[in-house]
Amino acid sequence: MFESTTTLNILPGRLADSVVILRRMIVPILRAQAGLLSLAVIPQPHANQVAILSIWKSRAHAQAVEYDPRYRLAVKLLDPLILEKRAENEQKPLWPQFRSAILSPN
Numbered sequence: 001m002f003e004s005t006t007t008l009n010i011l012p013g014r015l016a017d018s019v020v021i022l023r024r025m026i027v028p029i030l031r032a033q034a035g036l037l038s039l040a041v042i043p044q045p046h047a048n049q050v051a052i053l054s055i056w057k058s059r060a061h062a063q064a065v066e067y068d069p070r071y072r073l074a075v076k077l078l079d080p081l082i083l084e085k086r087a088e089n090e091q092k093p094l095w096p097q098f099r100s101a102i103l104s105p106n
Helices: 015-031 059-067 069-081 095-103
Strands: 002-010 036-044 049-056 082-091
Touching (some): 015 049, 059 069
Antiparallel strands (some): 002 082, 036 049
16 A cells, blocks of 8 residues: 655635645545545644544555546645645555554554
């Protein structure tokens, strides 16, 4: 599995606008992509940030969305609202972590 976390630092006062663009335009495109297992958009108003967390079957599945012209257009609409974008992508076996958290929660 492949996990991707993207954190967007948003211009002051534009957090709500960015969340609308993400949820109405970008999330539907991502959800339609083959290989997407889970997706969450998490606004963080206190920090003027939005975190986008996604889990994919493979890195190739996650990267395929970059070639979708609808995705590129939607991202361009979001660009003027972003101060900084930070992405963390990691290939890792997620099931052992989830299994241990479920079987032995602390």
